[in-house]
Amino acid sequence: MADIHANLIGGEWTTSTNASRNINPSDLSDVVGDYAQADAAQTEAAIDAAAAAFPGWAAASPQRRGDILDAAGSAILARKDELGRLLSREEGKTLAEGVGEATRAGQIFKYFAGEALRLSGERLDSTRPGVDVEITREPLGVVGLITPWNFPIAIPAWKIAPALAYGNSVVMKPADAVPGSSWALAEILVQAGLPAGVFNLVMGRGSVVGEAIVASPKVTAISFTGSVSTGRRIGARAFETGKKFQLEMGGKNPLVVLDDADLGTAVGAALNGAFFSTGQRCTASSRLVVTEGIHDRFVAALAEKMQALKVDHALKPGTDIGPVVSSDQLEQDLRYIAIAREEGGRLVTGGERLSRETEGYYLAPALFADTDNSMRINREEVFGPVASVVRVRDYDEALAVANDTEFGLSAGICTTSLKHATHFKRHAQAGMVMVNLPTAGVDPHAPFGGRKGSSYGAREQGSYAREFYTTVKTAYVFGG
Numbered sequence: 001m002a003d004i005h006a007n008l009i010g011g012e013w014t015t016s017t018n019a020s021r022n023i024n025p026s027d028l029s030d031v032v033g034d035y036a037q038a039d040a041a042q043t044e045a046a047i048d049a050a051a052a053a054f055p056g057w058a059a060a061s062p063q064r065r066g067d068i069l070d071a072a073g074s075a076i077l078a079r080k081d082e083l084g085r086l087l088s089r090e091e092g093k094t095l096a097e098g099v100g101e102a103t104r105a106g107q108i109f110k111y112f113a114g115e116a117l118r119l120s121g122e123r124l125d126s127t128r129p130g131v132d133v134e135i136t137r138e139p140l141g142v143v144g145l146i147t148p149w150n151f152p153i154a155i156p157a158w159k160i161a162p163a164l165a166y167g168n169s170v171v172m173k174p175a176d177a178v179p180g181s182s183w184a185l186a187e188i189l190v191q192a193g194l195p196a197g198v199f200n201l202v203m204g205r206g207s208v209v210g211e212a213i214v215a216s217p218k219v220t221a222i223s224f225t226g227s228v229s230t231g232r233r234i235g236a237r238a239f240e241t242g243k244k245f246q247l248e249m250g251g252k253n254p255l256v257v258l259d260d261a262d263l264g265t266a267v268g269a270a271l272n273g274a275f276f277s278t279g280q281r282c283t284a285s286s287r288l289v290v291t292e293g294i295h296d297r298f299v300a301a302l303a304e305k306m307q308a309l310k311v312d313h314a315l316k317p318g319t320d321i322g323p324v325v326s327s328d329q330l331e332q333d334l335r336y337i338a339i340a341r342e343e344g345g346r347l348v349t350g351g352e353r354l355s356r357e358t359e360g361y362y363l364a365p366a367l368f369a370d371t372d373n374s375m376r377i378n379r380e381e382v383f384g385p386v387a388s389v390v391r392v393r394d395y396d397e398a399l400a401v402a403n404d405t406e407f408g409l410s411a412g413i414c415t416t417s418l419k420h421a422t423h424f425k426r427h428a429q430a431g432m433v434m435v436n437l438p439t440a441g442v443d444p445h446a447p448f449g450g451r452k453g454s455s456y457g458a459r460e461q462g463s464y465a466r467e468f469y470t471t472v473k474t475a476y477v478f479g480g
C-alpha cells in the first residue's frame with residue numbers, strides 16, 4: 001500500500017507491516033487513506049518513548065506547555081474546515097457536524113493552554129505550631145488514552161489536551177474505524193513544537209494495541225471512552241496492574257416530555273437528541289418518556305419532522321443525517337429494530353435501509369411507540385438513529401421510568417413547570433441533566449460524565465479534568 005499514514009513513536013513516523021484501509025461510510029468506493037496498524041512491540045516502544053520523555057515534559061514550565069497547546073489549538077481552528085471534512089468522511093456525521101466538532105477540539109486545546117497556567121495548590125494552617133501544610137498537584141506519568149469512533153477529534157482532544165497541560169506524557173490509541181482525525185492531531189502536535197516522545201500515536205486493534213497499553217506497568221493511568229463491555233474489561237485489568245483509571249461508557253438516556261411542555265421545544269429536543277449525528281452519541285435521547293396528555297400530539301409531530309430529515313452523503317449540502325458508521329453498526333441497529341418489533345413495539349416511522357446515489361450505510365431514523373421500559377430496546381444501548389417512546393401517566397411515573405435503567409449519563413425534561421423541572425434536576429440519577437434541551441450537546445468547559453453503569457472515576461473536561469490527570473501531594477514543613 002502506498003502512502004501509509006504511520007504511527008508516531010518517540011518523535012518518529014514509524015510504519016508497520018500491517019495497515020488498515022479507512023473507508024468512507026457515505027461512499028464505500030471512497031478510500032480516506034491507509035493507516036499503519038501497530039503491533040505489541042511497537043506499542044511497547046511508544047510506551048518507552050513516553051516514559052523517557054515524561055521527566056522533561058513534567059519539568060517544562062506551564063507557560064511552555066500552554067504555548068504549545070495554544071499553537072495546536074490555533075492550528076486546529078485554522079484547519080477546521082479540512083479537519084471537519086476528514087472526520088465527516090471517516091465517521092459519517094454531516095459536514096456541519098464535522099466542522100463543529102473540529103472547532104470544539106480547537107477550543108478545547110485553547111482552554112487547556114490556559115489551564116496549564118491556572119493549576120493552583122493550597123496552603124493550610126497546621127494543627128502543630130511552626131508547621132506549614134502545602135497541597136500541590138503533580139502529573140501522573142505516562143497516560144494511556146483509548147478512544148471510540150463516534151467523536152473522532154473531540155474525544156481525543158478532551159483527553160490529550162488536559163493530559164499534556166498538566167505535564168503527563170501520552171500514548172494514544174484511536175478507534176480502528178477513525179484513525180484519520182487522530183493522525184491529523186498528531187501531526188498538528190508535532191508542528192506545534194511538542195518535544196519528541198511526549199505524545200505517541202499507536203493505531204491498531206484494541207485486542208493488540210489497547211491490551212498492551214492497559215497491561216504495561218510503565219503506564220500510570222488509563223482514560224477510556226467506549227462501550228460498557230470493553231470499559232469493564234479495561235477497568236478490571238487497570239485495577240489489577242495498579243493504574244488510576246476513568247471510564248466513560250454507554251447510555252440509555254431518557255428525555256421526559258410532560259403535558260405542559262411546549263410541543264415545538266419538546267419535538268426539537270427529541271429530534272436533535274435522538275437522531276442528529278445519526279444517533280451515534282453516548283448522550284443520545286434514546287428513551288422518550290411521554291405523559292398521556294401530550295403523547296399522541298408529540299409522536300405525530302416528531303414522526304412528521306423525522307420524515308422531513310434528509311438522510312444522505314455526509315458531505316452533500318442539505319444532508320441532515322449521514323450514514324451509520326460501519327456495516328457492523330448497521331447490522332446492530334437493524335437487529336434492535338427487529339427485536340423491538342418482536343417485543344411488541346409499534347414502528348411509527350423509519351427503520352429501513354435506504355439506497356442513495358453512492359453506496360453507503362444509510363438508515364431511515366426509526367421511532368417506536370407503545371414500548372415498555374422493560375423491553376430490550378429500552379434497556380440496551382443501540383447506538384444508532386433509533387428511539388422509542390414510553391407512555392406514562394404523570395410526572396412521578398416519568399421520573400421513575402427515567403431512573404429505571406442501569407445507565408446514568410444524561411437525562412432531560414421538557415416542561416414549562418418550574419416545580420417539575422427543579423424536582424427532576426434534583427432527582428434524575430444522571431451525571432448531566434438538561435431542561436428543555438436535548439440530552440446531547442454539552443459545553444467544552446463544563447464537567448462531563450455520568451453515574452451508575454455509564455461512568456467510572458473522575459469527570460472529564462473543564463477544570464474538573466485535573467482530578468484525573470494530576471495527583472495530589474500534601475507536604476508538611478517545619479521551619480523551626
Ligand code: NAD
Pocket residue numbers: 146147148149150151173174175176204205206207209210211214225226227228230231233234248249250251281282381383409454
Ligand atoms: P469500543 O468499546 O468497541 O471501543 C472503544 C476503544 O477501545 C477502541 O479504540 C477500541 O479499539 C478499544 N478496545 C477494544 N477492545 C479493547 C481491549 N480489549 N483493550 C483495550 N482497548 C480495546 O467502543 P466503540 O464502538 O468504539 O464506541 C461506541 C461506544 O462508546 C458506545 O457504547 C458509546 O456509548 C460509547 N461512548 C461513550 C461516551 C461517554 O463519554 N460516555 C462518549 C462516546 C462514546
